[in-house]
Amino acid sequence: MGSPDSDDADGSSSAEGGDGEPVLQPYQELMPKVRQSDGFIVSWSREAIVKQLLTETKLAKEFYDVDPMSREEAENIAFDVEHRILSLRLKFISGPLIRELVNNVLLGRAKDKP
Numbered sequence: 001m002g003s004p005d006s007d008d009a010d011g012s013s014s015a016e017g018g019d020g021e022p023v024l025q026p027y028q029e030l031m032p033k034v035r036q037s038d039g040f041i042v043s044w045s046r047e048a049i050v051k052q053l054l055t056e057t058k059l060a061k062e063f064y065d066v067d068p069m070s071r072e073e074a075e076n077i078a079f080d081v082e083h084r085i086l087s088l089r090l091k092f093i094s095g096p097l098i099r100e101l102v103n104n105v106l107l108g109r110a111k112d113k114p
Helices: 046-064 071-088 095-110
Strands: 013-016 022-024 033-035 092-094
Touching: 033 095, 046 071, 046 095, 071 095, 092 095
Parallel strands: 033 092
Antiparallel strands: 013 022
16 A cells, blocks of 8 residues: 555545555645744635635736636636645745745746736
């Protein structure tokens, strides 16, 4: 079976239990804690990225007459960012680094949808 720190296809980690069967760690335990700009440490939330993307693209509609991002697009971007963060295997991550990772994903997708 898998090693104590092996990754499964769904991004969760597994370890072998006493009976040799893999024991999946809850996804939230795998994600790093987030150090916010105000100094507070909070649990990871993919939904926070989704909400911020939706809020900021609504403003783009008001100011630049650009169609806002759909919830599905925002969720896909947040999922991509989450997978990048998981691959880093960090215990903590800062809010500004999360923003940079979101920007990186957005720039990568700009080739498909400018």
